[in-house]
Amino acid sequence: MLVLAxxxxxxxxxxxxxxxxxxVIGEITLNxxxxxxxxxxxxxxxxxxxxxxxxxxxxxxxxxxxPGSFTGIRIGVGLAKGLAYALKKPIAGINELDLLAxxxxxxxxxxxxxxxxxxxxxSGVYKKVNDTFVLDGEYMAEELENILNTxxxxxxxxxxxxxxxxxxxxxxxxxxxxxxxxSLNISRASLLAELAVNKEDNLFTLEPYYVTKSQAEREKxxx
Numbered sequence: 565m566l567v568l569a570x571x572x573x574x575x576x577x578x579x580x581x582x583x584x585x586x587x588v589i590g591e592i593t594l595n596x597x598x599x600x601x602x603x604x605x606x607x608x609x610x611x612x613x614x615x616x617x618x619x620x621x622x623x624x625x626x627x628x629x630x631p632g633s634f635t636g637i638r639i640g641v642g643l644a645k646g647l648a649y650a651l652k653k654p655i656a657g658i659n660e661l662d663l664l665a666x667x668x669x670x671x672x673x674x675x676x677x678x679x680x681x682x683x684x685x686x687s688g689v690y691k692k693v694n695d696t697f698v699l700d701g702e703y704m705a706e707e708l709e710n711i712l713n714t715x716x717x718x719x720x721x722x723x724x725x726x727x728x729x730x731x732x733x734x735x736x737x738x739x740x741x742x743x744x745x746x747s748l749n750i751s752r753a754s755l756l757a758e759l760a761v762n763k764e765d766n767l768f769t770l771e772p773y774y775v776t777k778s779q780a781e782r783e784k785x786x787x
Contacts, residue, residue, distance in 0.1 A: 565623045568647070569757035570608070572600040572640035573632030573660045574678065574724055576750045579608050581615055581622070582757035590615040591754045600639045608643075622653060626760030628751065629657040631686040631703070631775040632678055641772050648767055656760035657770050661688040663756050664723045665697040668744055672718055675711065677725030683708045683732070685725040686775045696759075705775040712736045722749055 565584045571577070577600050580591035592607050612619050627644035630637040641657070648655040664676040665688065674697055677687040687704050690697040704711070708729055720742045721733055727749060733741045743749070 565761055566617075566621065567624045567626050567757040567760055568608070568619070568622045569626040569753040569760065570604065570640050570644050571628040571660070571663070571751045571753050571756055572604055572636040572643075573628045573630050574636065574751060575633075576724075577604060577607065577636075578751055578753040578756075579604070579611055580753035580757055581611060581617060582754050584758070584761045588754045589617065591752070593750065593752065595750075600636050604639065604643060608647075619647075620651060622651065624654050624656060624760065624764070625651070626656045626658060626753075626757050628660045628663060628756060629770070630660055630773045631705075632660050634772075634774065637772040637774070641770070645767060645770065654764045655767050655770060656763040657765050657773075658756050658759050658763070659688075659703070659773055660751065661686065661703060661723070662690075662697075662699065663751055663759065665690040665699075666755060666759065667722055667748055667750075667752065668697070668720050670720065672720050672742065674720045674722060675715070675726075677708075677711070677721065677723045677729075679723075679725040679728040680705060683729065685711065685729070687711055687723075687725065689714075703773075703775055708732065709736075715740060718742060720744065724749075 569580045578593040581589040625648040661676040674690040677685040691700045
């Protein structure tokens with residue numbers, strides 16, 4: 565199965581072509597300062613050109629559905645759904661926190677976290693089941709301090725929230741806190757594609773996952 569994967573949920577924009585028999589065919593990952601809408605489609609076209617693969621032969625489109633940047637998530641999900649519809653291919657949505665948790669390959673407890681500003685994070689706690697990390701509980705939008713207060717054992721922290729608040733976490737948990745290499749602590753579309761091989765969603769009902777409501781939604785409810 566040949567999967568095109570797209571992730572624009574964070575500042576890291578990443579797209580990949582992944583074959584479940586051959587592995588990674590190609591991957592482009594950029595820490596972008598401009599809006600994902602300006603470069604993602606061009607990046608996908610470049611990926612197909614460099615790999616020599618016609619987009620019509622892919623078998624599935626995979627996309628990160630968030631949480632993360634509201635704008636970035638909408639861009640990624642909208643683009644993935646548009647491609648899946650145009651190419652008449654199935655689509656699979658993967659939660660960004662699930663993706664980040666699986667960047668770690670050991671056996672310890674994992675907390676995946678995305679920076680939500682002012683020491684708040686989107687997060688999930690994960691345990692290993694067979695060869696995959698699965699969510700243990702619920703996705704959260706929470707104060708960092710409240711999450712750290714629940715940690716009682718050696719735990720691996722991943723995601724840009726872990727990067728942003730590494731010193732706070734270390735000061736609080738001391739030797740209980742473990743961090744993977746910064747070069748590995750990013751979203752990778754190739755891993756997204758691999759997680760999506762055996763998953764399929766309804767193209768018309770697949771929606772972004774925000775954990776919390778957008779500012780526009782909160783303002784609307786407040787009127």
